[in-house]
Amino acid sequence: MTPEQVEEKIRAVLPDARVQVSGEECNFTVEVESAAFAGKSPLQRHRMVNDIFRNELTSGALHALSIKTRVPSDG
Amino acid sequence: MDTQQLEKETLEKIDQIVKNNPVVIFMKGTPQMPSCGFSARAAQALIDTGENFGFVNVLADPAVFEFLPKYQDWPTFPQIYIDGELVGGCDITLELAESGELKKMMAEANAKHAQQDA
Numbered sequence: 001m002t003p004e005q006v007e008e009k010i011r012a013v014l015p016d017a018r019v020q021v022s023g024e025e026c027n028f029t030v031e032v033e034s035a036a037f038a039g040k041s042p043l044q045r046h047r048m049v050n051d052i053f054r055n056e057l058t059s060g061a062l063h064a065l066s067i068k069t070r071v072p073s074d075g
Numbered sequence: 076m077d078t079q080q081l082e083k084e085t086l087e088k089i090d091q092i093v094k095n096n097p098v099v100i101f102m103k104g105t106p107q108m109p110s111c112g113f114s115a116r117a118a119q120a121l122i123d124t125g126e127n128f129g130f131v132n133v134l135a136d137p138a139v140f141e142f143l144p145k146y147q148d149w150p151t152f153p154q155i156y157i158d159g160e161l162v163g164g165c166d167i168t169l170e171l172a173e174s175g176e177l178k179k180m181m182a183e184a185n186a187k188h189a190q191q192d193a
């Protein structure tokens with residue numbers, strides 16, 4: 001996958017997301033900021049992102065996805 | 076043994092490990108000889124708390140490697156369980172370690188299990 005594909009897939013599910021992708025090939029770090037994370041535990045937030053890449057993680061197309069999540073600050 | 080039977084038995088085995096250990100990490104390799112950077116960092120965070128924990132080397136057990144992702148529907152390794160609950164993978168464990176929460180959760184789980192065993 002390319003970083004652009006990773007970002008596209010996230011924004012297809014979380015349209016408001018600000019996404020930063022680093023890494024390459026099958027090993028990415030994504031930073032995702034979305035209002036959809038409000039009130040969610042870290043585990044739930046990671047599940048939301050993992051679920052977007054379920055097929056890629058299962059097939060091995062992605063074998064490592066490091067995830068950082070944030071809610072947009074209203075400050 | 077057919078695949079379905081193997082899956083059922085493996086998931087039961089994983090469930091027993093999770094329930095019998097206050098803190099357990101399923102990782103690639105061992106805390107002393109990790110085989111993956113994510114497993115290494117998560118295991119180090121557990122070690123740094125000074126609290127006791129157990130580990131399972133998923134590379135040493137092909138059935139656990141195959142079926143663990145189905146156990147709590149979590150697709151990647153490592154997986155860290157405290158007091159029977161999935162805490163998360165490497166990222167969440169490191170976040171909890173940074174905030175000091177990890178040591179607290181591990182200490183509470185260890186104390187609770189020690190009481191049950193007494």
